[in-house]
Amino acid sequence: MKKKIMKNNKTLIDIQLIVWPIERIKNDKNNCKEENYGCEPNRLWITQDLVCTRLLNSSSLVVLTQSERADITAFRPIKSTLSAVASALGFYRVPTIGANIKDTEFSRKNLYPTFLRTSPPYSDDAIAMVRVLFHLEYRQIVLITIEADQNGAEFAAALAAHKIHIQAHITLNLGSKSLEELKNNLLEELTEYTANTVLLCAKQSDSEIIFNASTKFTGAGRVWLLSEAASNAKNIPKGALSIRLKQSMISSLRDGLAVAKAGIKSFKQNNSLKFNPPKGCQHSVSEWTNFAEEKLFDELKRQPIYETLSGEQINFNERGDRKGMTYEILNAKEFGGPLVVVGNLNGRGELILDDRAIIWPGGLRRKPSELTLPKHLRVTLVVDPPFVYAFKVDEYSRCSKLQFLNNPTINVEGFQVSGPWFPCEKLENNKKEFYCCSGMAVELLFLISEGSKRINGEEKEEKEEEELIVADNSFSFELKLNDSYGAVLLGEQEGEGFKLTGMIGELDADRADMAIGALSINPERDRFIDFSEPWLYHGIQILERWRPKRSPMESFLQPLKNSLWLSLVIAVFLVAFVVYFLDLKSPFERFYSSGQDPLFEKAEQEERVSIGESLWFSWGVLLNSGVCEKTPRSFSARVLGLAWCGFCMIMVASYTANLAAFLVLDQPERSLSGVNDPRLRNPSANFSLATITHSATYQYFKRHVELSTVFRKMEANNQPNARSAIQALLNGSISAFVWDSVRLEFEAANNCELRTRGALFGRSAYGIGLRKGSAWTPHISQAILRLSENGTLERLEQKWIRSPNKNFRPCFHFEPKAPARLGLRSMRDGLVLVASGILLGAGMSILERKRGKSLQKQNSSICCKMVKIIKEKKGEGTDSLLLRLSAALCDEKRKQKEEKINKNIFIKTTPMFVPELNFGRNPCNVYCPRCHHFIQTITKPIFGRFALICSFICILLLLFPCALAPIFLTCFADYEHFCSNGECKHKIGRYRRCFKPKFFV
Structure with missing residues (x-):
């Protein structure tokens, strides 16, 4: 036509x-x-x-x-x-x-x-659906579409673009399933998710099949939203909402x-x-x-x-589709009955919807809730006092028995924990271990689980009116322990995405429904899980070990550094040895001696300065004690002595001034002042800072560019958990620990060796973590606000954080404000040094007296033996002076010996004269090869090889005061044996300690 x-x-x-x-x-x-x-x-x-x-x-x-x-x-x-x-x-x-x-x-x-x-295309129905969902305050839905239906795919994309959270997108293949199989499939899918809103996008015939298979889910509590094509079905459930384009063919x-x-x-x-x-x-x-x-x-x-004619405008988008159309909002008042208009959506996106005219599924007038709350939750937590305490048990039911015992107090990690106690489990090496858990977070979870019916400890009366019915938001829970709070990490391989660990990973992988404890709210975690309202606010603080100002025994050494003390001791020995060698090798060592001195010949052997006298001179000048022994004899040695005296004068004056300043002036504060402390901003090599790896504090330092130096420095010292970090701080492995202020203040209040320093920074809060889009998120937040209003959270904080251990005495960290005055306590180390010198001198005096008596006895015995030998050779009539003196001496000694015998002091027989050739520390009987007499040698201790080695070893071991002992103590000395004949004095032999004796012919 x-x-x-x-x-x-x-x-x-x-x-x-x-x-x-x-x-x-x-x-x-x-x-x-x-x-x-x-x-x-x-x-x-x-x-x-x-x-x-x-x-x-x-x-x-x-x-x-x-x-x-x-x-x-x-x-x-x-x-x-x-x-x-x-x-x-x-x-x-x-x-x-x-x-x-x-x-x-x-x-x-x-x-x-x-x-x-x-x-407009059928996919534009999603835009009208979004307006309806926003009006009804439904943000989470379950979408049902048909496989290979492009309308459903475009529908889902449009919903996602408008920030509608699709908990599940169920795609059905109706051609390959029977009605019974479809029922089971829908039963399994719809019961798994918490969203009560079901959005169906399908044609008329497919919609009728789906309605027949989902009769269990069309009753009260569910909301069905239908696309325009699905609204033509003849078995639409009662209370369903639909949209229809206000345009005829x-x-x-x-x-x-x-x-x-x-x-x-x-x-x-x-x-x-x-x-x-x-x-x-x-x-x-x-x-x-x-x-x-x-x-x-x-x-x-x-x-x-x-x-x-309808008054609308004709507009097209870039794809040639009509836009700006008017939709009608329809409601099924009866099952399969006619759809009644309850609202309109004009082309400008303005929605007019009469909520009171809507009949909801089940014939109710009250709008169903958006989500169905699961009544049993899997809760994950981390052992972290005072939020969570745990101790291992053999039976899972033992924790329940503790409830019947009115929550007895149990010692856990040094704290008296009173409960309430709940059973919890932990998977270790693919084996379940059972624990009993308590703490602030556990008790908070218990109070929240009782729901909105418990307000201030009293049961709320239920209202009979339908509009005033309060939803039952109580729940039961099971506790599972984890090792860490978790972090968001980048995958190890390219394109792997993010990797979630700890409690965050448990929530994301649907192995837990809730995470409670000292879980800080930060942007990294908020991308993958939901947080409730904060239940405890905190910040980041610094914990350090308290080191009180003390006066150690070696405080008199503190004015000078160890390197200077070492150099000074080395200089003492070096000067002493150089003076000795200069005096030994100088050809003018006797220029001061007078030829008329009658003792000149006798003093020949003692003119030079020995090594011991040289050391005594060096120490005496340094300590300003006066030199009354021999001084260097040669001119070269005396020049060195003058230089040494000038050096010692400067050192003593400098030491005195520094000691006075060190003891009198106030010392600067050694502790940290906060995050802006120079030792944090520019840490030195011997200062180590640590936090917990991949924690919220770790992420804070990582995000802030101004703290990048601190972050790089503490990377090598970070600890896996707070317990190991505090232990490392106590044993000196780290210098400071940066962590949440609540936990650090708790540790400092219960351990006087620890204290917090500086003001709070990086303020945050603890929240309860839930799965993304969880139906429990608003209810948990409401419960926390309710507990905060009635003072329950403050009571929990007082119980678990401020006064967890009633038997613990408070710590008092006293810091003197005035400059330190020099007193007995400050100088006790000097007095101890004097007392040690007195005791050492007394001991040496006793040893010297014993040694002198022993030598006197030996000399008397030798004289008697020599008199007997001379008498035998020269006869009784000799008038030699030596013989008379020896005889007189022997007679006197004999009389003394007889008196002692008469007094019964001791009985001693005269030893036989037996020649000996072995040299030791004591005199021996030998034949002198020079004067041809049988004599008893005279011993003299000298500084030998063994004493030199011992002094060198003490210097290597930094035992500087002990380095002088081998020089002056006879137990380290060698002994030379001389002839006792006054006219001979021949050096017969030498006893070398730890070496073979030496004999001089």
């Missing part, structure tokens, strides 16, 4: 109406292939029979429409036919306007480049013709040239394809806004 639209006797548009009966495809079995969803027509046959033969007959524009009674998704041949026609017309560049064609597939411009439609067709009329008119006015559209599939006009079609299509899209 052809018709001409006339205006002012001029032909504007030629219209050709073509009716294509769908029964023609269904009856042609050769061109219709049966599939699961209906008959699939032959697209090539449709193109040849309909497009090439009837539509491409010099048509400038084609308008496609369908019957209003037909559902485009209910009968597959209709959709396939329209798709084949629109695709072919797009290939031949003929503009096409679709009226009442809503399938989302036609928005694909790569397949339908010239397609324009006056009805006639109005859509009228809008399409209006767009065609205006577009062609504008095209003819703006283009004076005449173009001929293609007349068939074999006839191609390059001018039309390359120029005219594009101009005409643009004129159709950018025409001025047209007012239709």
